Amino acid sequence: MLLAHPLTPFVDRLTIPPRRVFAEPARLAVRLEATTHRFHRDLAPSGVWTYDGHLPGPTIEVRRGVPLEIRWDNRLSGTLPVVVTVAPSGKADGVPVQCLPGRSGGDADPSAAALTGFSVVHLHGAVTHASSDGWAENLAAPGQATLDLYPNEQRAAMLWYHDHVMGVTRFKVYAGLAGLWIVRDDRERELGLPEGPPYELPLLLTDRNFDMGPDGAMTGQLLHKTDPVVAECFGPFTAVNGTIWPYFEVEPTTYRLRLLNGSNARTFRLVLEQGGKPDHQRVAQIGSDGGLFLAPARIPAQGLVLASAERADLLVDFSDLAPGTELTLWNTARAPFDGAFADPATAGANDRDGLLPYPEVLRLRVVGAHRSRYSVPSTLATDFQRTRRDEPTISVVRAIALVERPAEVEG
Known part of the structure; x- marks a missing residue:
């Protein structure tokens, strides 16, 4: 049974998606296409579905109030490049099957295997007309x-765009159909916040799993595995911008990290560690899904929690660190997430019962000469307005139960 890391952490450099920047109204085309992508140096290339051939798709950056008209050109070919399976048991030799690569005795779902590239794109977090919201049944065929x-x-x-097909969104996004979208405004520039490379890093976090060959070695085949006990898929490997457990070299200055949890079900509780101890004093959160906060906030001692589709805007100060210093970003959240606090001092420990066999996320290595330190302003947003509505008169109280049930895959 799997005990050691099947892939070596922190050997692949983090990749940054290409940027498409717009300061004036524009029309553009984005092509949905099948291609291959290597998630780790020791894996064979994986078949994926992408926007413009990139995983994640290109990061679209636009000034506030600048309209963009996008033609989403569906050129997807073939069938879903993901094996979907339900393992017959929740554990194998005492280890939860979702901690393991391979199908764990499950058969490939024939309905999922037959899914073709029908698609529709939703821009998550955008204020749009209903006709451009990516209605889940407004599909475009290849x-x-x-x-x-x-x-x-x-x-x-920071918003994000992703596939939104009714009933199978989870599989299409898992196959690679997701990308980031950044709206910028004058207030950000007044604050002098890092904008674009090299000191702003858009980071899309996802969990993934892979199939195994007859020889017991992992292949590059993407695998979406659930089991009779846990209905959601919790992949054991964390990818950042499509690379499993990458590293990135930072200068001794302030970086802006724009994080998105693009996983279907996994919650992240992120702990930044240096020398075996949490090192959150160098991190300030300046925004989230809706934009800048009124004032910066410190990361809780237990770590930063990001549920599916949530975003965080962070400033991280490396200015006091000598070249050669390494910091590691760990995930400490159990799955399914129970909200329980973990001791941040144990960051880096696996938790198989919590479906967290490999807690690694990202390693940051300090290189180069010292630079000036960015001073985080005490006041950030000046346009924030809290929405308030009067409480309606309550006339009827109804109970609504939210329950899980097996989902049928419809082609």
Whole structure:
């Protein structure tokens, strides 16, 4: 049974998605296409579905109030490049099957295997007209396209675009159909916040699993595995911008990390560690899903929690660190997430019962000469307005139960 890491952590450099930057109204085309992608140096290339051939898709950056018209050109070919399976048992030799690569005795779901590239794109977090919101049944078949208008008339924030097909969104996003979208405004520039490379890092966090060959070695085949005990898929390997457990070299200065949890079900509780101890005093959170906070906030001692689709805007100060210093970002959240606090001093420990066999996320290595330190302003947003509504008169009280049940895959 698997005990050691099947892949070596921190040997692949973090990749940054290509940028498409717009300061004026524009029309552009984004092509949905099948390609291959290598998640780790020791894995064979994986078949994936992508936007413009990149995983994640290109990061679209646009000024507030600048409309973009996008033609989403569906050129996807073949069937879903993900094996979908339900393992017959929740454990194998005492280890939860979702901690393991391979199908664990499950058969490939034939309905999922037959899914073709019908697609529709949703810009998550955007203020749009309903006709451009990516309605889940407004599908484009391969060879067709949809045309959407995004006014971008909203506060500066990081959004994300992803596939949104009714009933199978989880599989299409798992296959690679996701990318980041950043709205910028004058207030951010007044604050002098890092914008773009090299000191702003958009980071898309996802969990993934892979199939195994007859020889017991992992292949590059993407695997979406659940089991009779846990209905959600919790992949044991964390990818950042499509690379499993990458490293990134930082200069001794302030970086802006724009994080998104793009996993279907896994929650992250992120702990930044140096020398075996949490090192959160160098991190300030300046924003989240809706944009900048009124004032910066410190990361809780237990770590930063990001549920699915949540975003965080962080400033991390490396200015006091000598070249050669290494910091590691760990995940300490059990799955399914129970909200329980973990001792941050134990960051880096696996938790198989909590479906967290490999807690590694990202390693940061300090290189180069010292630079000036960015002073985090005490006041950030000046346009934040809290929405308030009067409580309605309650006339009827109803109980609504939210329950899980097996999902049928419909082609």
